[in-house]
Amino acid sequence: MNIMLSPVVSSSTPVLQATGLRKRYVGKQGPVEAVRGVSLQIDAGEVLAFLGPNGAGKTTTVKMICGLVLPDEGEVRILGENPMQSSRALRHVGAVLEGNRNLYWHLTPIENLEYYGMIRGLPRREARQRGWELLAQLGLGDKVREKTQSLSRGMQQKLALAMALIHRPPLLLLDEPTLGLDVESAIAMKRMVRELARAGQAVLLTTHQLDVAEEVADRVAIIRRGELVAEGPPAALTARFAAGTYVLELAQPLDAVIARRLEELGVAHPEPRKLTLRGDAQLFWQVMEAIRPAEVVAVQRDRATLTETFLQLIKEESDASGTAAAVR
Numbered sequence: 105m106n107i108m109l110s111p112v113v114s115s116s117t118p119v120l121q122a123t124g125l126r127k128r129y130v131g132k133q134g135p136v137e138a139v140r141g142v143s144l145q146i147d148a149g150e151v152l153a154f155l156g157p158n159g160a161g162k163t164t165t166v167k168m169i170c171g172l173v174l175p176d177e178g179e180v181r182i183l184g185e186n187p188m189q190s191s192r193a194l195r196h197v198g199a200v201l202e203g204n205r206n207l208y209w210h211l212t213p214i215e216n217l218e219y220y221g222m223i224r225g226l227p228r229r230e231a232r233q234r235g236w237e238l239l240a241q242l243g244l245g246d247k248v249r250e251k252t253q254s255l256s257r258g259m260q261q262k263l264a265l266a267m268a269l270i271h272r273p274p275l276l277l278l279d280e281p282t283l284g285l286d287v288e289s290a291i292a293m294k295r296m297v298r299e300l301a302r303a304g305q306a307v308l309l310t311t312h313q314l315d316v317a318e319e320v321a322d323r324v325a326i327i328r329r330g331e332l333v334a335e336g337p338p339a340a341l342t343a344r345f346a347a348g349t350y351v352l353e354l355a356q357p358l359d360a361v362i363a364r365r366l367e368e369l370g371v372a373h374p375e376p377r378k379l380t381l382r383g384d385a386q387l388f389w390q391v392m393e394a395i396r397p398a399e400v401v402a403v404q405r406d407r408a409t410l411t412e413t414f415l416q417l418i419k420e421e422s423d424a425s426g427t428a429a430a431v432r
């Protein structure tokens with residue numbers, strides 16, 4: 105499937121530039137600093153996965169980006185324009201934020217698209233034509249005239265995506281794009297996101313499914329208690345923050361002296377000729393030193409997954425709840 109859904113934006117201006125965003129809510133249990141100085145940038149053709157535990161501040165950040173929540177501090181620029189000051193800036197954004205809630209159930213998919221396209225400033229004919237194209241590209245060509253309520257959940261999700269794309273926005277915001285989808289539809293959705301990026305779309309997606317982030321994102325930003333705690337390509341994050349597993353195969357079984365040294369280092373020795381250690385390169389070299397003069401015949405290294413990296417980054421000694429920080 106070749107899905108050229110968006111125009112290629114060739115500009116040195118980042119599609120999204122959010123700087124120093126802050127938001128404090130006053131809830132029933134007092135004030136909560138939901139977002140504390142978050143800055144994000146996304147260029148054309150880039151997918152950024154925004155990760156964090158429940159209540160970390162993802163939705164609040166995304167809502168500030170698309171003008172639904174006013175930041176207390178900080179700035180958002182979409183292709184250089186401020187969505188709080190210019191409605192044109194919001195034309196640069198397409199969003200699928202709360203599942204399929206923006207769909208009209210009693211309208212057909214093409215009617216939904218036509219209506220939404222017109223709201224977004226397209227002439228009726230153009231909205232209709234583009235709607236047909238999108239439905240065909242998303243595999244909903246045979247559902248054009250059915251009531252939206254009769255579509256499956258995955259089809260409704262695709263329709264919500266089509267609606268977000270109808271006016272060719274350079275920035276696409278996707279909240280949990282694969283949530284509730286079956287395996288096949290989830291794979292199709294991930295493929296679509298990559299194809300959109302290839303066509304020049306900048307994409308910000310939030311997800312709790314870390315395999316989605318790992319497969320789809322060029323960069324990952326992790327937020328905890330309203331603050332960014334890490335940002336970078338998934339592979340760079342896993343290499344930098346999380347330890348890997350090394351399995352060492354030995355030529356001969358280890359003697360008792362070496363086995364004791366390994367115990368002191370906390371290294372498992374499950375079989376006479378096999379060592380398993382979880383840690384960074386420093387521990388690896390400590391172990392290599394400790395087992396001398398034993399001969400190592402093979403070393404296998406498993407990289408940490410993004411899930412392990414994520415868990416390590418959001419781990420807290422005093423409070424494992426992961427909610428945004430309360431104002432003291």
Ligand SMILES: Nc1ncnc2c1ncn2[C@@H]1O[C@H](COP(=O)(O)OP(=O)(O)OP(=O)(O)O)[C@@H](O)[C@H]1O
Nearest residue numbers: 129130131138157158159160161162163164427428
């Ligand atoms: N309208 C609101 N009024 C008061 N507090 C709010 C409001 N919206 C969010 N919060 C609080 O702000 C914090 C951040 O919430 P937010 O919805 O941004 O988190 P999230 O990372 O999107 O979480 P989740 O993964 O559960 O969707 C939470 O403590 C939440 O309770």
